[in-house]
Amino acid sequence: MKIDNTQPLEYSTDQNQMNILGFWIFLGAEIMLFATLFATYFIYADRTGSGPTGSDIFEITPVLIETFLLLTSSFTIGLAINAMRLGRKNATLTFLAITLLLGAGFIGFEIFEFVHYYHVGAGLQTSAFTGMLLTTLGTHGAHVTFGFFWGLFILIQIKRDGFNPRTANKSFIFSLYWHFLDVMWIFIFSFIYLKGMM
Amino acid sequence: MKIKLALLFGLLTIATILAGCEPLLVFDTKGPQAATISNVIWISIITMAVVVIVVVALLINMLVKYRASKQPEDYEPPHIEGNPIVEAIIVGVPVLIVAFLSVISVMSTYSVEAVPEGYEDQEPLVIYASSSDWKWHFSYPEQDIETVNYVFIPTHRPVEFRLYSHTTISSFWIPQLAGQKYAMADMVNKLNVVADVPAEMIGRNSNFNGEGFAENTFNVTSLDPDEFDSWIEDIHATAEPLTEEEFTKLLEPGHLGQMTFTGTHLDFLPAPEGEHGGHNHGSSETDQDSAGHEETNTESEHDHH
Amino acid sequence: MEFFERFAVPHPSPLIYASMVAIGLTVLAIIFGITYFKKWGYLWKEWLTTVDHKRIGIMYMISALLMLFRGGADAVMMRLQTSVPDNTFLEAQHYNEVFTTHGVVMIIFMAMAFIIGLMNFVVPLQIGARDVAFPRLNALSFWLYFAGAMLFNISFVIGGSPDAGWTNYYPLASNDFSTSVGVNYYNWALQISGLGTLMTGINFIVTIIKMRAPGMKLMKMPMFTWSALITNAIIVFAFPVLTIALIMGTLDRQFGTSLFTSTSGGMDMQWANLFWIWGHPEVYILILPAFGVYSQIISTFSGRNLYGYKSMVGSMVIISLMSFLVWAHHFFTMGHDAFTNSIFSITTMAIAVPTGIKIFNWLLTMWKGKIRFTVPMLYSVAFIPLFTIGGVTGVMLGVASADFQYHNTMFLVAHFHNVIIPGVVFAMLAGMTYWWPKMFGFMLNEKIGKWAFWFVSIGFCFSFFPMYITGLDGQARRMYTYSESTGFGPLNMLSFFGAGVMAIGFIIIVYNVLYSIKNSPRNIGDDPWDARSLEWATQTPVQEYNFAITPEVESSDAYWDHKKKGYQLFKGNIEKIHMPNNSGLPIIMAGIMLVFAFSFVFYIWAGVIVAAIAFLACLIYRSFEKDDGHYIPVSEIKETENKNGGAN
Known part of the structure; x- marks a missing residue:
């Protein structure tokens, strides 16, 4: 492996550069995936059958908490990558751990939210609207859950191996993924919750 | 190639004979809507036949003139990049053909959706x-x-x-x-x-x-x-x-x-x-739906002429 | 017992039982054969765990050919059933399963696989790379595709095949109307192989952008590589739509949601929309690489550079963008207003313009050339008129008003076979014959190959041209039979005859492979066709590392310039080469995925959970694994190079 020291560590080998480019392309595919979900959700937003509508079931408090948690975690993962660039291992680990904790909190509140929907009679099978709502939120939530475990393993590897082209590359790609989920959440927050509550 | 062409012509002949004995169902029209479509189909068949004939003629010309067995042993084909005039032609002519068919398509699409001409005043x-x-x-x-x-x-x-x-x-x-x-x-x-x-x-x-x-x-x-x-x-x-x-x-x-x-x-x-629209809105009384819905469903449902 | 009853085929017939026995015996024979010849080790080490793009490409192509025969058998059965009026060879339900599997197998598991196989073998060689960007991901792509194909094929003998058409429209595909597990199979088989395809898409874009030989600017890439780049971009943007559509279908069928139902607010046509937003780009995913293959072959056998290189690239880019803007032409008859139909009608016909540019550029490539009629060239030459006919009938279908009469008829069936067979299948056969010597070190027999060509192409004409006529005479597609009074009989018989001739053509191709393995000379040199692009600058057969020295390139016909103008491709000295290690993980993960999906199809939740945990364990293992590949030392490279007569 040729290591190019003029580049940041995460870009320092050819393979690393390809990994990052490949991941950007993967995010392009993810955008299509979420775009399809959103487009379908908008078509279904008023197709509530005999079930509740969005304004019947949406509650602002848990959604605001989720938004706060995820937005903050997007900030802390940025700090983690910044610390990594500065070569500060402990700071990186701390910020990464905070990010994951915030992520876990987000998942916890989302589960709480889903239970609430179930209790107010908005299950997966209730109507096309509720089905699509839970599918869209669920896809995002599954992404965050996957990201939580992914980040956890990266954290363990940094702790064990320190910074090298491999761990730096993984952390950087993970941060792209995490930011992406945050951006998707902003769309969900604005166009599903806020629009639905109005 | 010759065998294939013979075959093509053979099939065309079969088609003509079949068309001769008894017109194919979509051409055997009993009403103005079907007649409009039948005309459109014939116009497009003829236009497209011209395209196919031009391509086949050019292909035969190339294959006959430039086959290796006809060239001298030491012939080296030249290096030719594109040519703006040629490319303008191969873009321009298809554009004209497509534009022509687009006009036909749009006009006929509107016409077959509407009540046929001369019958607009009658109660359907x-x-x-x-x-x-x-x-x-x-x-x-x-x-x-x-x-x-x-x-x-x-x-x-x-x-x-x-x-x-x-x-x-x-x-x-x-x-x-x-x-x-x-x-x-x-x-x-x-x-x-x-x-x-x-x-x-x-x-x-x-x-x-x-x-x-x-x-x-x-x-x-x-x-x-x-x-x-x-x-x-x-x-x-x-x-x-x-x-x-x-x-x-x-x-x-x-x-x-x-x-x-x-x-x-x-x-x-x-x-x-x-009011019986199949969208099953619990609350709303009519089928005035979201924009996304209208886009994929149709106007015809909402439009009472 | 109740547990096992679910695996029974719902509509058994002697034909299905016979196939069960045949499949069982074949599997046993293969296992016995490998054991008897003690080939398990070789198979595992050299093929099942390989990450070499050339071997993965070959495995894709072998799988695709197997699927071609599966789908081809379906096709012959359909033509036989409809060859005479009121035929009773197949029952309606069985016929429905046959045409559904024919469509899915041919598009997803045959054509896609063959195209991706060709890209795998050719693209890294054409750009002077040692492998793809992510070799192990590439292996995973293949094995996921393979798992999907296997899953889909076992539906025939376990639980029942899907029966709602390859387009799988809801509500017909819902539990209410398609009661077997067939459509579950459809959802999961496409999901798994689609995942593999998406990975391929990412992999090849990065490969082509990042791993080109020095000097090979984007506009100096060979045309096949260009087509691969654009195709993979379409894959990345189209396949996620299918992913979502399949998830929604799975939710409806297996979790009781009402996303595509006609009750509780569901919307059946949303499936059709999503399916075709993926489905129409999908046909360009198939045809663009085929265009690339023809560009290489026509240029090689005309002895000329490709005419209008820039417009060839430009037209492909335009086609790729427009392919996302035409999907509604698959259901003009759904009841859109005339305005919407007009828009989609115009965008549809407009695609004919860039496609026409390509046809004329190929013709102009032959102009002033020196045309050699080899087997690959014969397929390419036949492609031009036949594909033009398919293309112009596509324009005819694009006229929205006229489509009201063509839609759902044999005219449509004739059209899309008329573009897919001369377009994609001919390209596969041409490309296979063309690159065969690079893959295996000997050539396919030309004389037998020409016989096969005539059978396939004449059979094609007889098989599909009559359908244009029966379509205009009102024969709907997917009818398992018709009465004598309709008058469809004679032309359907002609179609059956054509299908038989084509089938003979494909059998001749198999015979040709066997014949050539035995009889073809092995000392054919590195460049048997007098070709032009970089893949022919490698040794035959190609070494593991492709190029001992990374080539430097100055034009899109780099190897031609090397031969004619004495341009130096290989400068510098041999250095040690870094190569990725083989890995068993991809095949294991795909195997787990197969168990996961199979359990899911049958609602065996224990299997689903165990497989999901095992799959995640593989991911974790991969995350912690340290595998930097290995180096091939200079001495070893020199030895191989000398043994095979040197790289240059």
Whole structure:
């Protein structure tokens, strides 16, 4: 492996550069995936059958908490990558751990939210609207859950191996993924919750 | 290549002979809508035949002139990049052809959707054609009768078929009268047709809908308005009324012969239009939907001419 | 017992039982054969765990050919059933399953696989790379595709095949109307192989952008590589739509949601929309690489550079963008207003313009050339008129008003076979014959190959041209039978005859492979066709590392310039080469995925959970694994190079 020291560590080998480019392309595919979900959700937003509508079931408090948690975690993962660039291992680990904790909190509140929907009679099978709502939120939530475990393993590897082209590359790609989920959440927050509550 | 060309011409000959003995169904038109489409098809066939002939002629020219066996042993083909004039031609000519066909397409698409010319002033005869596995139910609300697997229409009067389905998506198609249109469970599509002449025609569902699909056909008869009226009177004199119980039985999957009833099922099982729109909004009273919905569904449902 | 009853085929027939026995015996024979010849080790080490793009490409192509025969058998059965009126060879339900599997197998598991196989073998060689960007991901792509294909094929003998058409429209595909597990199989088989395809898409874009030989600017790439780049971009943007559509279908069928139902607010046509937003780009995913293959072959056998290189690239880019803007033409008859139909009608016909540019550029490539009629060239030459006919009938279908008469008829069936067979299948056969010597070190027999060509192409004409006529005469597609009074009989018989001739053609191709393995000379040199692009600058057969020295390139016909103008491709000295290690993980993960999906199809939740945990364990293992590949030392490279007569 040729290591190019003029580049940041995460870009320092050819393979690393390809990994990052490949991941950007993967995010392009993810955008299509979420775009399809959103487009379908908008078509279904008023197709509530005999079930509740969005304004019947949406509650602002848990959604605001989720938004706060995820937005903050997007900030802390940025700090983690910044610390990594500065070569500060402990700071990186701390910020990464905070990010994951915030992520876990987000998942916890989302589960709480889903239970609430179930209790107010908005299950997966209730109507096309509720089905699509839970599918869209669920896809995002599954992404965050996957990201939580992914980040956890990266954290363990940094702790064990320190910074090298491999761990730096993984952390950087993970941060792209995490930011992406945050951006998707902003769309969900604005166009599903806020629009639905109005 | 020569064998293939001979083959092509052979097939074309077969096509011509077949067309000669008995016109193909979509060209054997009995109404203005089908006639419009038939003309469009012929225009496009001829235009496209010109394209195919030009390409084949160029290809034969290249293959005959530049085959290796005709060239001297030491011939080195030249290096030729593109040429702006040539490329302008190979872009420009297709653009013109496509533009020409686009105009034809747009004009004819609007024309076959509308009530045929000369019939706009007449009150159309409304017939609901609804499909179930694997039958067609024709309801005449105005005449208050219902038939299964056959439909009579008067000539020289616009007929507005309102299409929907009790089960899967099917496609209502009477090739000699007009092109097909889907019948779906959550909306009503409209198909305007006029029959010019009295005729016996075949109609069918052309959209695959399961095991009984192949036999999912119906008979269409167009007859003089007088005869149509007496047919209606006959039915009122002889047929049994259609009960809800009877109709539920009819909906069961299977095949039925032709049947006739007085009354229509619309009285107890309305079509998915207007307030019965299949979108099943618990709260909202009409089918004014989100923008996304309108885009993928259709205007025809909302548009009452 | 109740547990096992679910695996029974719902509509058994002697034909299905016979196939069960045949499949069982074949599997046993293969296992016995490998054991008897003690080939398990070789198979595992050299093929099942390989990450070499050339071997993965070959495995793709072998799988695709197997699927071609599966789908081809379906095709012949359909033509036989409809050859005479009121035939009773197949029952309606069985016929429905046959045409559904024919469509899915041919598009997803045959054509896609063959195209991706060709890209795998050719693209890294054409750009002077040692492998793809992510070799192990590439292996995973293949094995996921393979798992999907296997899953789909076992539906035939376990639980029942899907029966709602390859387009799988809801509500017909819902539990209410398609009661077997067939459509579950459809959802999961496409999901798994689609995942593999998406990975391929990412992999090849990065490969082509990042791993080109020095000097090979984007506009100096060989045309096949260009087509691969654009195709993979379409894959990345189209396949996620299918992913979502399949998830929604799975939710409807297996979790009781009402997303595509006609009740509770569901919307059946949303499936059709999503399916075709993926489905229409999908046909360009198939045809663009085929265009690339023809560009290489026509240029090689005309002895000329490709005419209008820039417009060739430009037209492909335009086609790829427009492919996302035409999907509604698959259901003009759904009841859109005339305005919407007009828009989609115009965009559809407009695609004919860039496609026409390509046809004329190929013709102009032959102009002033020196045309050699080899087997690959014969397929390419036949492609031009036949594809033009398919293309112009596509324009005819694009006229929205006229489509009301063509839709759902044999005219449509004739059209899309007319573009897919001369377009994609001919390209596969041409490309296979063309690159065969690079893959295996000997050539396919030309004389037998020409016989096969005539059978396939004449059979094609007889098989599909009559359908245009029966379509205009009102024969709907997917009818398992028709009555004599319709008059469809004679032309359908002609179609059956054509299908038989084509089938003979494909059997001749198999015979040709066997014949050539035995009889073809092995000392054919590195460049048997007198070709132009970089893949022919490698040794035959190609070494593991492709190029001992990374080539430097100055034009899109780099190897031609090397031969004619004495341009130096290989400068510098041999250095040690870094190569990725083989890995068993991809095949294991795909195997787990197969168990996962199979359990899901049958609602065996224990299997689903165990497989999901095992799959995640593989991911974790991969995350912690340190595998930097290995180096091939200079001495070893020199030895191989000398043994095979040197790189240059």
